[in-house]
Amino acid sequence: MKRIESGNVAAALGVKLAKTQVVAAYPITPQTPLTEKLSELIEAGELEAEYITVESEHSALAVCIGAASAGARAFTATSANGLLYMSEQVHWAAGARLPLVMCVVNRGVGAPWTVWNDHQDSISQRDAGWIQIYVNDHQEIIDTVIKAFRLAETVSIPVMVCYDGYYLSHTHMPFDVPDENKVDTFLPAYSYKHTLNPESPENLNTVTMPFARPDRDGVNKPGYMDIRHNLQQELRTSIPVFEEIDTAYKAIFGRGGSPILSAYKCEGADFIVAAMGSLSNRIKDIVDELNLEGLKIGVLSVHLYRPFPQAQIIAALQDAKGVIVIEKALSYGNQGALFGDIKAALYPCIKRPFAHSYIIGLGGREIKKADLYDAIKESCTTSETFEDTSRWIGLNR
Amino acid sequence: MDDKKCIIMTSNSKSGPGDAGRTGSWRVERPVIDLKKCTPAKRQKASCYLCWLYCPDGVISKELEPQINLEYCKGCGICAQECPTSAIEMVEETRLIEEERKINEKN
Numbered sequence: 001m002k003r004i005e006s007g008n009v010a011a012a013l014g015v016k017l018a019k020t021q022v023v024a025a026y027p028i029t030p031q032t033p034l035t036e037k038l039s040e041l042i043e044a045g046e047l048e049a050e051y052i053t054v055e056s057e058h059s060a061l062a063v064c065i066g067a068a069s070a071g072a073r074a075f076t077a078t079s080a081n082g083l084l085y086m087s088e089q090v091h092w093a094a095g096a097r098l099p100l101v102m103c104v105v106n107r108g109v110g111a112p113w114t115v116w117n118d119h120q121d122s123i124s125q126r127d128a129g130w131i132q133i134y135v136n137d138h139q140e141i142i143d144t145v146i147k148a149f150r151l152a153e154t155v156s157i158p159v160m161v162c163y164d165g166y167y168l169s170h171t172h173m174p175f176d177v178p179d180e181n182k183v184d185t186f187l188p189a190y191s192y193k194h195t196l197n198p199e200s201p202e203n204l205n206t207v208t209m210p211f212a213r214p215d216r217d218g219v220n221k222p223g224y225m226d227i228r229h230n231l232q233q234e235l236r237t238s239i240p241v242f243e244e245i246d247t248a249y250k251a252i253f254g255r256g257g258s259p260i261l262s263a264y265k266c267e268g269a270d271f272i273v274a275a276m277g278s279l280s281n282r283i284k285d286i287v288d289e290l291n292l293e294g295l296k297i298g299v300l301s302v303h304l305y306r307p308f309p310q311a312q313i314i315a316a317l318q319d320a321k322g323v324i325v326i327e328k329a330l331s332y333g334n335q336g337a338l339f340g341d342i343k344a345a346l347y348p349c350i351k352r353p354f355a356h357s358y359i360i361g362l363g364g365r366e367i368k369k370a371d372l373y374d375a376i377k378e379s380c381t382t383s384e385t386f387e388d389t390s391r392w393i394g395l396n397r
Numbered sequence: 398m399d400d401k402k403c404i405i406m407t408s409n410s411k412s413g414p415g416d417a418g419r420t421g422s423w424r425v426e427r428p429v430i431d432l433k434k435c436t437p438a439k440r441q442k443a444s445c446y447l448c449w450l451y452c453p454d455g456v457i458s459k460e461l462e463p464q465i466n467l468e469y470c471k472g473c474g475i476c477a478q479e480c481p482t483s484a485i486e487m488v489e490e491t492r493l494i495e496e497e498r499k500i501n502e503k504n
Contacts, residue, residue: 193405206416216416234405237403
């Protein structure tokens, strides 16, 4: 069924179709109408779930951690400083291997206070051990939320579905709402390996020694470092798992096929622009124009940012002359976050493309088509004069 | 659900004595029960047991003469604090070790 709704409604409908059992959310700034829509759906009896209002984002994720530990499918959503406030629990959920799904509606972080879009909030949480997926439009939001639950539950790692605040969250776009029965087939009921059970009580994530040691029954138990190593290994495993899940989704719903990276006009391109989220769609227009002018240039949209798909990045970029990374977040004091990751991924290649970095649109600064055009064209034509730091587009206006 | 080869390693354990290791070595002060003051021991009746109830480590037995499992007792002193007849005294481990050493030397 086609609908024209906001990105937030697309996300809420995905959560509804996933038959989420517990939603916990902090309802005030920085929150979005996504959680309002969910409370409406629950109130109207369209989604049989417990909606738990909490006093903070930290508690929102803590409630989801409790719910998932007790065997319920749980969801929350946040933005910006709300995500930072729950940061301790973000790390906890990953270490505890809880298959939660959270939408992060991307916004800039304070100070100074801002409510507008960039990617600094979720990028700042990239090292927490979650899977992070960045989506480009409303259809991808609803589809990815459903796929995210299956991914999270298959590998037992929490998943963030990140979509641009305002550009996607508050704009209306047509999208197809998947059929409920088909989603039920795609996403079976939730089960968790260490579900809390009063019949068989367990301690979960208590103080864990630096060393492996025997438990009460003399069975050797892993130490902290072993558990963290396993998380890293299984994050790597989740890349092919996500591809398989996407293939299964495509077989049922007919959409998908590029869950990790999606390439536009990259076949045989000399230059490739890499970006995340709705910005990659905007760059397609520029790339179309530059192709008409005779430049061979494409866009690579990075969907899966953590775990970082190094092999796929190499395959997509190694034959290009140059890579231009345009992004809305950075590792302060260093460079663009995606830029750094892409360069590191390309390091083992014998023949490497040049790599340029641009920072754009922080805190909602207008992203002008002419600015994108000039920056990309300059990169393609004067590659050798570039410094290895990030250039900022659209300052002082 | 897909049958992937994830181990899903977490820090989980069955609760019970020893699930955090032999915590008796953490103890600085040892609880010593004076059975002349202890209610169940004095009356020879199952009664009181506030020490058993309050012990956060569950290492005190519910017997007429309550026993404290020193293998796991961390020496927090809650039992001594809660005992209504002040039958439990927290004694410095160093003093007890010293006394034990002297006894051993005599033998």
